[in-house]
Amino acid sequence: MPKFYARRQLSIVAAFTGLIASIGLFNATAASAALPTPVSATTARSYLATLPVRTEDRTGYSRDLFPHWITVSGACNTRETVLKRDGSNVQTDSSCSATSGSWYSPYDGATWTAASDVDIDHLVPLAEAWDSGADAWTTSRRQAFANDLTRPQLLAVTDNVNQSKGDQDPATWMPSRTAYRCTYVRAWVQVKYYYGLSVDSAEKTALQNHLASC
DSSP: OOHHHHHHHHHHHHHHHHHHHHHHHHHHHHSOOOSOOOOOHHHHHHHHHHSOBOOOOOTTOOGGGSOOOOEEETTEEHHHHHHHHHEEEEEEOTTOOEEEEEEEOTTTOOEESSGGGEEEEESSOHHHHHHTTGGGSOHHHHHHHHTOSSSTTEEEEEHHHHHHHTTOOTTTOOOSSGGGHHHHHHHHHHHHHHTTOOBOHHHHHHHHHHHHTO
16 A cells, blocks of 8 residues: 555544543543542541540530531532532523433432422431531531532432431431432542541441441
8 A cells, every 4th residue: 555545544443532532531521420439448447446435415406606618610500510410401591590301319319400409419418417416517518518519528429318318317318319329429428537626426336237248
């Protein structure tokens, strides 16, 4: 084959390969994101062993003591940011409200196409944090906790599932979708460890049992 045609064929192949790579990159960007990956089960077990065990005390708790949702970027607050992060093909208006998209709830395996059907769950609930040591925090630290996008603390889930969970810990509530339970307890322990929160005895036992099977 003449060198000219060989070089031309190689150029065509390179261009086609680049196009495929670009499509792959586009699809990866368009795919839904997820909860920040929690620590491994081994690390979670080591973290759990260091958490202080204390009786919970809800004296003085108010949800208003944890300011949320705060502005994250431009017109987008924390809720809207998580909706975009956890959804697929999410479109927003000029005020950053989601106008279309779909959201898969890992707690129960349901998929929703209306943002109004989705809550942003505080994986470690605000009241649970208060009971476990956040009552001694400053307002700014409680705000950081309530809007934490870096730790595995905020997740888009089915609204009535989130409401059913309420402020329960893993001793009394776990996701109905068993495939997600290992992720859930790893995230729970990581958040509590990072923020220096305590666990009660029943909570610790439940976490140990779930982590043992991870």
